[in-house]
Amino acid sequence: MISNYIGFYALSFGLIISVLIIIKSIFFLKKNNEDKSKNFFSLLSSQFTLIIISFFSLIYSFVNSDFSNNTVFNHSHTTKPLFYKISGTWGNHEGSLLLWLLVLTFFILIFFLKSRNLKLSYRVFTIFFQQIIIFGFILFIIFTSNPFGILYPIPEQGLGLNPILQDPLLAIHPPILYIGYVGTSIIFSSSLAALVTRSMNQVWAKHIKKWIFASWIFLTLGIMLGSIWAYYELGWGGFWFWDPVENVSLMPWFCLTALIHTISVLEKRNMLQSWTFMLSIMTFSLSMSGTFLVRSGILNSIHTFANDPSRGLFILVFLFVLILLSIFIFFTYYENIKIRKIQFLFISKETSILLNNWFLMYFLSVVLIGTVYPIFLEAFTNEKISVGEPFYQKLITPFMVPFLILMALAPNIKWIKNKIEKLNIKILTLFIINLFLSFYIVKLTNTKYLFATLLITSAFFLFLISLRDVLNTNSLMSQRISHFAFSIFILSILFNSIFTKEFNSNMSVGDEMKFFNGTIKFLKINIYEENNYQNIKGTFKFKNSRNNNIYFEPEIRIYNQPNISTSEADIKTNLFTDNILNFNLINDKEYFSVRYQYKPLMFWVWISTFFIAFGGALTFIRKK
Amino acid sequence: MIKKKFNLILIIFIFSFIFLGLFLGLKKESYYVPKNFNTKKVINLKSKEFFSRKEIKLYDILKNDNLTIINIWASWCLPCREEHKYILALSKESNINLVGLNYKDKFSNAKKFIKKYGDPYDIILADTDGTNSIELGAYGVPETFVIENKKKKILKKYIGPLNKISFNEIKKIIKDENK
Amino acid sequence: MKINKYFLILILFFLSQFTFVYGANKAELVDEISKNLRCLICQGQSIYDSNSDFAESMKILILRKISEGKNKKEIYEFLKSKYGDWIVYEPTFNKHTYFLWLLPLILFIFGGILILKKTLKVK
Numbered sequence: 001m002i003s004n005y006i007g008f009y010a011l012s013f014g015l016i017i018s019v020l021i022i023i024k025s026i027f028f029l030k031k032n033n034e035d036k037s038k039n040f041f042s043l044l045s046s047q048f049t050l051i052i053i054s055f056f057s058l059i060y061s062f063v064n065s066d067f068s069n070n071t072v073f074n075h076s077h078t079t080k081p082l083f084y085k086i087s088g089t090w091g092n093h094e095g096s097l098l099l100w101l102l103v104l105t106f107f108i109l110i111f112f113l114k115s116r117n118l119k120l121s122y123r124v125f126t127i128f129f130q131q132i133i134i135f136g137f138i139l140f141i142i143f144t145s146n147p148f149g150i151l152y153p154i155p156e157q158g159l160g161l162n163p164i165l166q167d168p169l170l171a172i173h174p175p176i177l178y179i180g181y182v183g184t185s186i187i188f189s190s191s192l193a194a195l196v197t198r199s200m201n202q203v204w205a206k207h208i209k210k211w212i213f214a215s216w217i218f219l220t221l222g223i224m225l226g227s228i229w230a231y232y233e234l235g236w237g238g239f240w241f242w243d244p245v246e247n248v249s250l251m252p253w254f255c256l257t258a259l260i261h262t263i264s265v266l267e268k269r270n271m272l273q274s275w276t277f278m279l280s281i282m283t284f285s286l287s288m289s290g291t292f293l294v295r296s297g298i299l300n301s302i303h304t305f306a307n308d309p310s311r312g313l314f315i316l317v318f319l320f321v322l323i324l325l326s327i328f329i330f331f332t333y334y335e336n337i338k339i340r341k342i343q344f345l346f347i348s349k350e351t352s353i354l355l356n357n358w359f360l361m362y363f364l365s366v367v368l369i370g371t372v373y374p375i376f377l378e379a380f381t382n383e384k385i386s387v388g389e390p391f392y393q394k395l396i397t398p399f400m401v402p403f404l405i406l407m408a409l410a411p412n413i414k415w416i417k418n419k420i421e422k423l424n425i426k427i428l429t430l431f432i433i434n435l436f437l438s439f440y441i442v443k444l445t446n447t448k449y450l451f452a453t454l455l456i457t458s459a460f461f462l463f464l465i466s467l468r469d470v471l472n473t474n475s476l477m478s479q480r481i482s483h484f485a486f487s488i489f490i491l492s493i494l495f496n497s498i499f500t501k502e503f504n505s506n507m508s509v510g511d512e513m514k515f516f517n518g519t520i521k522f523l524k525i526n527i528y529e530e531n532n533y534q535n536i537k538g539t540f541k542f543k544n545s546r547n548n549n550i551y552f553e554p555e556i557r558i559y560n561q562p563n564i565s566t567s568e569a570d571i572k573t574n575l576f577t578d579n580i581l582n583f584n585l586i587n588d589k590e591y592f593s594v595r596y597q598y599k600p601l602m603f604w605v606w607i608s609t610f611f612i613a614f615g616g617a618l619t620f621i622r623k624k
Numbered sequence: 625m626i627k628k629k630f631n632l633i634l635i636i637f638i639f640s641f642i643f644l645g646l647f648l649g650l651k652k653e654s655y656y657v658p659k660n661f662n663t664k665k666v667i668n669l670k671s672k673e674f675f676s677r678k679e680i681k682l683y684d685i686l687k688n689d690n691l692t693i694i695n696i697w698a699s700w701c702l703p704c705r706e707e708h709k710y711i712l713a714l715s716k717e718s719n720i721n722l723v724g725l726n727y728k729d730k731f732s733n734a735k736k737f738i739k740k741y742g743d744p745y746d747i748i749l750a751d752t753d754g755t756n757s758i759e760l761g762a763y764g765v766p767e768t769f770v771i772e773n774k775k776k777k778i779l780k781k782y783i784g785p786l787n788k789i790s791f792n793e794i795k796k797i798i799k800d801e802n803k
Numbered sequence: 804m805k806i807n808k809y810f811l812i813l814i815l816f817f818l819s820q821f822t823f824v825y826g827a828n829k830a831e832l833v834d835e836i837s838k839n840l841r842c843l844i845c846q847g848q849s850i851y852d853s854n855s856d857f858a859e860s861m862k863i864l865i866l867r868k869i870s871e872g873k874n875k876k877e878i879y880e881f882l883k884s885k886y887g888d889w890i891v892y893e894p895t896f897n898k899h900t901y902f903l904w905l906l907p908l909i910l911f912i913f914g915g916i917l918i919l920k921k922t923l924k925v926k
Contacts (some may be wrong), residue, residue, distance in 0.1 A: 013894070045904065058921045122847075183875070232807035236852045240850075243847060258733075293647075296650060298649050298650055298652075298654060299654060300846045301891075309650050309651070312650050313647075313650060316643070316646055316647060316650070320639065320643050323639060324639070325633055327636065327639070328630070331628065331631075331632050334628070344921050345922070346829040346922050346923070351918075351922050354918050354922075355918065358880075358914045358915065358918055361910070361914060362907060362911045362914065365906070365911075366907045369902075369903060369906050369907055370903070372645075372646075373902070373903045375645065375646065375649040375652075375899075376645040376649070377899055377903075378649060378652050379644075379645045379646075379648035379649045379652065380645065380648070381899065383888070383893045384656055384887065384888070384889045384900050385888045385889055385899065385900065385903075386888075386889050386890070386891065386892050386894065387840050387892070387894055387903065388841070388849075388892025388893065389838075389839075389892060390839060390892055391893055391894060391903075394893075395904075395907055395908075399911075475666055502834060504834070520637070531878060546916065567854075568906070584854045585854075586854075586859070593859075630809055655844075655846060656843065656846055656889050658843065658885075658886040658887050658889065658890075689846065703814070728856055728860070753863045754856060754857070754859065754860025754861055755860050755863050755864040755867065757860070758861055758864050758885070759864070759885070760885075761885035763843040763844065763857050763886070764843075764844065764857065
């Protein structure tokens with residue numbers, strides 16, 4: 001009970017401090033006296049402390065199952081294991097926003113401490129813009145999604161956490177993703193500040209690059225964890241459904257990836273300032289629109305969240321205030337960017353990075369348009385359509401071929417150079433060998449995809465070239481590892497989609513089914529009563545053509561709080577293939593619908609994504 | 625300078641458009657209900673008569689009167705019990721053909737249901753695998769279709785249980801058609 | 804290019820790990836079609852992934868239509884006439900979706916022109 005008040009007042013004081021900092025920074029920037037930075041530090045750190053207090057009092061309420069708290073009542077239950085009580089804190093809308101806020105205040109503090117070598121006015125401007133964001137967020141939390149709502153009389157029991165969310169991966173997925181999202185807010189504020197204070201130069205690029213990389217790494221890992229969760233928990237055998245909620249996290253990722261490349265042009269050659277600026281604004285706007293699209297209930301998605309249109313309206317207005325503010329600032333201070341008449345030579349690293357951005361922006365536009373187009377179509381014409389996987393595949397896959405080839409060749413092009421190297425015979429033969437090899441693979445599998453051959457060729461090409469680069473040089477290791485990992489990633493996805501096999505059937509206990517590469521026997525079912533669910537466990541014996549036996553034990557869980565049943569697939573992962581088996585109740589309960597899936601290289605999809613992010617992380621290690 | 629102003633106006637225009645679209649989108653229901661497809665001609669579905677389990681075609685039923693009402697129901701569906709009194713009331717209308725489509729049901733359960741609550745239907749069809757309902761364009765139980773017999777057109781479709789308002793609407797349609 | 808040879812061998816070894824199946828039968832065609840259909844009960848899931856009554860019936864219906872000799876397109880058209888364009892994941896190219904399909908491509912061309920301008924301007 002008391003923790004409710006503590007949490008709420010700590011949050012409110014956080015809002016007051018936010019106002020104080022905004023006022024103080026305006027005064028400071030008018031007078032421009034350079035020696036009062038200490039006050040900012042104490043204000044920022046006390047704001048951070050208050051939000052920590054607020055966040056921990058919410059955790060405290062969750063751990064103690066304090067059902068006088070509205071959020072706890074709606075999302076927790078006494079029978080839940082302690083681990084999920086804690087992770088339940090950010091497994092819901094209100095708590096997750098508080099986590100956002102926590103990271104926001106933490107990051108601006110870190111930013112302030114880590115930017116000592118830069119102009120004070122730039123730092124204060126960044127704080128100013130960042131506090132506007134924080135101010136908006138606290139208002140949003142207090143007025144539309146207060147996590148400390150009080151219930152009276154106090155209910156005896158909570159409503160429970162959606163069982164599909166009771167998963168260790170989902171406990172760490174949101175924090176990681178949020179660190180990525182919130183990191184983009186620093187990039188946003190900082191580029192606004194840099195434009196206003198004329199400090200958008202090479203020093204700034206070097207400084208903001210770290211933030212860009214950090215956000216990118218966390219966003220990559222966050223997206224990866226999300227798809228691993230979808231793969232294991234939903235048990236449909238897929239890991240990316242082109243669902244709006246997933247697309248929303250992919251959009252800022254494209255922007256950040258473009259930014260990673262562009263910022264090095266700014267760092268090394270001091271150009272592309274305005275493009276860098278626009279990318280920074282776009283990245284953060286897309287992160288925010290993600291929150292808007294997910295939380296407002298405007299989208300129709302497999303990932304259902306509790307929605308409230310008033311929340312949507314608040315974020316929408318707030319988002320557009322920020323966007324208009326940045327447009328206004330861009331047009332007012334545009335002259336601050338010194339436009340140097342620099343040559344962009346056709347064959348140079350600069351141009352290749354522009355090409356990279358060109359493709360990434362195209363991918364972004366496909367995902368963005370595919371995600372929001374149905375909303376607009378309905379708003380203006382009342383027609384409803386669905387945009388799903390076939391759309392994205394048709395528009396993205398053909399463009400992957402030149403993109404991959406570019407990705408293989410570009411890293412070896414020098415800055416400012418304008419000389420086409422002699423057409424490298426080795427590279428050309430390599431390409432042709434790949435072409436034949438891929439044709440062989442496509443023919444062998446009887447795949448109908450027209451682009452498959454070319455796509456595999458270019459992915460192999462990138463694979464071999466980047467492997468050579470990883471082995472040969474020790475400079476720019478981080479980039480080479482990421483590119484190499486990306487080639488493995490694309491190859492794994494390609495082979496996965498080509499070689500995947502599925503088998504569906506209705507079976508009852510004792511049945512045996514023969515299919516393409518083996519037989520499945522339904523041995524038995526056992527029913528257990530667990531702490532907060534009833535568990536129907538089936539045992540299946542799978543015998544493949546090589547006479548190896550695999551025993552599968554998928555489960556159907558019928559939870560009591562809330563009353564939801566989930567199907568837990570049994571996934572046997574090994575280095576080359578995953579074997580998945582799940583089963584589901586059919587209406588009359590005598591038969592079960594059984595699905596067996598053969599999915600190659602799933603492990604490599606995860607491991608390569610990890611290495612893509614790891615490559616980024618190397619930039620931090622190398623500097624020291 | 626003019627170019628700059630032009631750009632600014634263009635950008636603000638684009639963003640206002642996006643804002644408007646999203647703002648209007650907020651007010652729309654995101655759950656999809658297929659209700660605008662009621663002018664299509666029904667296809668001649670193959671079904672089974674409920675008691676005899678003999679094969680029967682829909683067009684053979686759409687003969688007798690001007691109007692046919694098809695009501696999709698199941699014994700396991702709770703809202704069906706709710707709306708049953710309206711169906712019973714409809715059965716008193718003399719010049720319509722009232723068809724029940726028994727959706728994915730056990731024969732014994734369905735028979736018990738009719739015994740307990742009354743059988744208002746002129747004929748009952750058994751949709752054992754649920755495909756008849758899909759061919760009609762339904763996606764759940766209960767659903768009620770009002771069909772004009774000559775053109776074999778769906779005049780009206782009600783998703784979910786009938787209520788007082790929809791019941792009166794149906795009565796009005798019957799009146800208008802039999803003028 | 805010594806590496807190349809080893810990789811060829813490695814890749815061939817790799818391929819031998821997988822099972823190959825030829826041809827698509829009716830059941831596979833049902834899977835293919837039902838993956839492109841959106842379930843009306845658990846919206847956001849495909850008919851293929853869903854276990855709802857509606858989805859199960861739909862799969863039976865698709866199989867029957869295939870046996871009757873209908874092709875993929877006819878089945879999609881039939882379902883669209885019953886449930887609207889919403890039911891397919893791949894939006895039809897019509898007056899409502901010109902922008903959806905073409906806008907990304909227009910933006911791509913536009914971007915290309917910008918880059919060409921930037922690189923070819925100063926000589």
